[in-house]
Amino acid sequence: MDLSVRLNRLELPNPILVASGTFGYARELAAFVDFKRLGGIIPKTVTARPRKGNPAPRTIETPSGMLNAIGLDNDGIEHFLKHHVPHLLRLGAPLIVNIAGHDAEEFVALTERLNDVDGLAAVELNISCPNVSGGTDFATDPRLTARVVSDVRRVSRYPIIAKLTPNVTDVTVIARAAAEAGADAVSLVNTFTAMAVDWRRQRPILGNVTGGLSGPAIKPLALRAVFATARSVDVPVIGIGGISSLDDVMEFLVAGASAVQIGTANFYDPTVTMRILDELPDALRTLGADRVADVVGTIQLLDRPARPPQLAD
Amino acid sequence: MRSMSENLPTGSGSVADDSLAAWFSELPGLVCDATWAVGHVVERERMARETYRLRIECPAIAARILPGQFVMLRPAEGTDPLLGRPFALFDVADGPDGTARQFDIGFVVVGKLTRRMSRWEPGCPVAVWGPLGNGFPTEYQGHLVCVAGGIGQTPFLAVAREALGLRRYGSPPRQPASQSRRVTVLYGVRSAELLAGVEAFRTAGAAVFVSTDDGTQGHRGLVTDLLAAMLGQPLPAEQASATTEAVRNLPRPDRILCCGPEPMMQAVARLANEHGIPCWLSLETPMACGFGACFSCVVRVREQDGWDYRRTCVEGPVFAAERLAEW
Ligand SMILES: Cc1cc2nc3c(=O)[nH]c(=O)nc-3n(C[C@H](O)[C@H](O)[C@H](O)COP(=O)(O)OP(=O)(O)OC[C@H]3O[C@@H](n4cnc5c(N)ncnc54)[C@H](O)[C@@H]3O)c2cc1C
Ligand SMILES: Cc1cc2nc3c(=O)[nH]c(=O)nc-3n(C[C@H](O)[C@H](O)[C@H](O)COP(=O)(O)O)c2cc1C
Ligand code: FES
Numbered sequence: 001m002d003l004s005v006r007l008n009r010l011e012l013p014n015p016i017l018v019a020s021g022t023f024g025y026a027r028e029l030a031a032f033v034d035f036k037r038l039g040g041i042i043p044k045t046v047t048a049r050p051r052k053g054n055p056a057p058r059t060i061e062t063p064s065g066m067l068n069a070i071g072l073d074n075d076g077i078e079h080f081l082k083h084h085v086p087h088l089l090r091l092g093a094p095l096i097v098n099i100a101g102h103d104a105e106e107f108v109a110l111t112e113r114l115n116d117v118d119g120l121a122a123v124e125l126n127i128s129c130p131n132v133s134g135g136t137d138f139a140t141d142p143r144l145t146a147r148v149v150s151d152v153r154r155v156s157r158y159p160i161i162a163k164l165t166p167n168v169t170d171v172t173v174i175a176r177a178a179a180e181a182g183a184d185a186v187s188l189v190n191t192f193t194a195m196a197v198d199w200r201r202q203r204p205i206l207g208n209v210t211g212g213l214s215g216p217a218i219k220p221l222a223l224r225a226v227f228a229t230a231r232s233v234d235v236p237v238i239g240i241g242g243i244s245s246l247d248d249v250m251e252f253l254v255a256g257a258s259a260v261q262i263g264t265a266n267f268y269d270p271t272v273t274m275r276i277l278d279e280l281p282d283a284l285r286t287l288g289a290d291r292v293a294d295v296v297g298t299i300q301l302l303d304r305p306a307r308p309p310q311l312a313d
Numbered sequence: 314m315r316s317m318s319e320n321l322p323t324g325s326g327s328v329a330d331d332s333l334a335a336w337f338s339e340l341p342g343l344v345c346d347a348t349w350a351v352g353h354v355v356e357r358e359r360m361a362r363e364t365y366r367l368r369i370e371c372p373a374i375a376a377r378i379l380p381g382q383f384v385m386l387r388p389a390e391g392t393d394p395l396l397g398r399p400f401a402l403f404d405v406a407d408g409p410d411g412t413a414r415q416f417d418i419g420f421v422v423v424g425k426l427t428r429r430m431s432r433w434e435p436g437c438p439v440a441v442w443g444p445l446g447n448g449f450p451t452e453y454q455g456h457l458v459c460v461a462g463g464i465g466q467t468p469f470l471a472v473a474r475e476a477l478g479l480r481r482y483g484s485p486p487r488q489p490a491s492q493s494r495r496v497t498v499l500y501g502v503r504s505a506e507l508l509a510g511v512e513a514f515r516t517a518g519a520a521v522f523v524s525t526d527d528g529t530q531g532h533r534g535l536v537t538d539l540l541a542a543m544l545g546q547p548l549p550a551e552q553a554s555a556t557t558e559a560v561r562n563l564p565r566p567d568r569i570l571c572c573g574p575e576p577m578m579q580a581v582a583r584l585a586n587e588h589g590i591p592c593w594l595s596l597e598t599p600m601a602c603g604f605g606a607c608f609s610c611v612v613r614v615r616e617q618d619g620w621d622y623r624r625t626c627v628e629g630p631v632f633a634a635e636r637l638a639e640w
C-alpha cells in the first residue's frame with residue numbers, strides 16, 4: 001500500500017515520524033530501527049550556540065508518563081551541520097531539522113544556515129520548549145508566533161513546520177496564526193508543563209523545578225488538541241503526544257492528524273516505529289482506505305456529517 | 314535484530330561508509346548489536362534482605378553481554394512503571410547446549426519497579442534491552458581490586474570470573490587484554506543482613522573483605538578505610554580493625570574498579586589518584602532510555618576547556634576516574 005503523505009510542500013514516504021529530543025541524533029537507535037523505513041527523522045533541537053543543558057536529575061517518571069527538563073543540551077548549529085547532518089542525510093529517511101532561537105532574528109539566522117545544506121526535507125520550529133525561557137513565549141502569543149513563522153518562511157528554502165505548545169488557553173488560535181503566517185504544517189503537542197514534589201525533603205524532584213510531561217498519560221489531552229486544531233486550520237496537523245501503538249496512531253489520524261510523531265515510546269520500546277509500520281496498512285484497509293489521507297479527519301460526530309479528508313490534493 | 318552494518322547505506326563507497334561507522338563509534342558505550350526483546354524470568358533467588366537475583370532467558374543478550382555492561386528492564390505489559398530501569402550484568406548462564414542463554418542481575422528493592430520485580434515469578438514476561446554501555450576495560454593485570462558499596466557489588470562477579478580466566482564473555486568469546494594474578498573485593502554495606510553474593514565471589518577465586526556501618530560483620534566503618542589501609546595509609550587506632558590489618562598485608566593494587574554511592578566513588582577516586590593507581594568507576598546515574606536517546610543520564614566530564622555534560626549510558630557507565638570533573 002502507498003503510505004505516502006503530503007503536507008503542503010512536504011512530501012513524506014509515510015506518516016510515522018520520530019519526535020525531536022526522543023531519538024537523539026538517530027545513531028543511538030541504529031541497533032533497533034531500520035532508518036530507511038521511517039517517514040521522517042527529527043533530531044534533537046539545535047540552537048545557535050552550544051548549550052550545556054540543565055543539571056541532573058533531568059527526568060523523572062510519573063504515572064504512565066515522564067517529566068523532562070533537559071534544557072536543550074546541544075553543541076550548537078555549526079557542530080550539528082559539520083558533525084551530524086552529513087551522516088543523517090545518508091540514513092535514507094527524510095531529515096527534518098528542529099531549531100530553537102531566543103528571538104525571530106535567531107530563528108532566521110539558523111534557517112539561513114540550514115539553507116546552505118542540500119537535501120533537508122523540512123525545518124521544524126520549536127517555538128514551544130517549556131524548559132527554556134525565550135522559547136516558550138513565542139507559541140503562547142499569536143502575534144509572536146506569526147512573526148517568527150513569517151520571517152522564517154520568507155528566507156527558508158525548505159517547508160516549515162511550527163511546533164506548538166499545549167500550555168495555552170486555546171491552541172487553535174496559535175495554530176491559525178502559524179498557518180496564516182505561512183507554516184506548511186503545525187505539529188502538536190510539545191510537552192505539558194508539570195512538576196513532581198518530594199514531600200519528605202520538601203523539594204521539587206527536578207533540578208529545574210518544573211518539566212515537560214510526556215508519554216501515554218498525555219495522549220487524551222493531545223488528541224483533543226489535535227482534533228480541535230485540525231478543524232480550525234487549513235494546513236495539515238502532525239499529531240504528537242503519548243503515541244505508543246498502532247491504535248494510538250489510528251486515533252490521531254481519524255481525529256485529524258495527517259501524520260504523527262512518536263516520542264517517549266522510543267525510550268522504552270525503541271522498535272515501536274517498526275512494529276507500527278508493519279501493522280499500518282492492515283489498519284487502513286480495515287477502514288476501507290487505500291491511502292493514509294483517506295482516513296485523516298474522518299471522525300464522525302453525532303450531529304454532524306463526517307468531515308471530508310482535509311488535504312486538498 | 315538488525316546489526317548496525319545493515320543500517321549503513323549500501324553502494325555508496327567504502328570511504329563514506331567508514332565515515333558513517335566512525336560517527337557511530339564515537340560513543341564508546343553505543344552497542345551496535347544491542348537487542349530489544351521480550352524475555353522471561355527463569356528463577357528468582359533471595360540473596361539478602363530486600364536483595365534478589367533474577368535469571369532471565371534472553372539468548373541474544375546473554376551471548377553478547379560483557380562485564381560492566383548493563384541491561385534495561387521493564388514489565389512486558391502496561392504503562393506504569395513506564396520506563397526501563399538499568400541493571401548491571403551479574404553473570405551469564407549456559408543452556409543445555411553449553412552456549413549462554415540466560416543472564417542474571419542482582420538488585421535491591423528501592424522503589425516502584427524493583428518492588429514489583431521482587432515478586433516476579435518464573436515465566437513472567439519482561440521487556441529487556443541490551444547489552445548497553447561500554448563495560449570495564451580488560452587490562453586486568455596483576456592485583457585487581459574491586460571496591461563495592463551496597464548493591465554496587467553486582468558488576469564485579471563477572472569481572473572477577475573474566476579477570477581470573479574462569480569464563481569468557483561475548484560473542485565470539487573475548488580474550489581479555491591481560492589476566493589478573495589476584496582479585497580482591499572490598500565490599501561495604503550498611504549492615505551484615507545486606508551482604509549478597511559473598512560466596513559467589515569466593516567461589517570465583519576472589520578474596521572478599523567486608524565492612525559494615527554498624528559493625529555487624531567485618532570492619533566497622535567505611536569500605537574506603539579498607540582501601541586506605543591496603544594502600545598503606547595509617548589509620549587512627551579507633552578506625553583500625555582486624556580487617557584493616559589483614560588487607561594491609563596484601564600487595565599494592567595495580568588497578569582499582571569501583572561501583573557504589575557517589576560519595577564513596579569520589580573518595581575511592583581520590584585515594585587512587587593520591588597513590589597513582591589507575592581507577593575506573595561505574596556510575597549509577599538515573600536513566601530513562603539506556604541507549605543515548607534522551608540525554609537524562611548526564612555527568613560532568615572534563616574537557617580541554619572546562620567540562621561538558623556527557624551521557625553515562627553511551628559514554629560510560631564506566632569512566633576513568635580522572636575524566637570526571639569535580640571529583
Ligand atoms: C548502569 C546502572 C547499573 C545499575 N545496576 C544496578 C544493579 O545491578 N542492581 C541494582 O539494584 N540497581 C542497579 N542500578 C540502580 C537501579 O537502576 C535503580 O535502583 C532502579 O532504577 C530503581 O527503580 P525503581 O522503580 O525500583 O525505583 P523508582 O521508583 O524509580 O525510584 C527509587 C528511588 O529513587 C528516586 N529516584 C528515581 N528516579 C530518580 C531521579 N531521576 N533522580 C533522583 N532520584 C530518583 C525515587 O524518588 C526513589 O526514592 C543501576 C543503575 C545504573 C545507572
Ligand atoms: C526527554 C525529552 C526531550 C525532548 N526534547 C525536545 C526537543 O529538544 N525539542 C522538541 O521540539 N521537543 C522535545 N521533546 C518533546 C517531544 O518531541 C514531544 O513533543 C513530546 O514528548 C510529546 O510526545 P510523546 O508523549 O510521544 O513523548 C522532548 C521530549 C522528551 C520526553
Ligand atoms: S539514559 Fe537516555 S541518554 Fe542515557
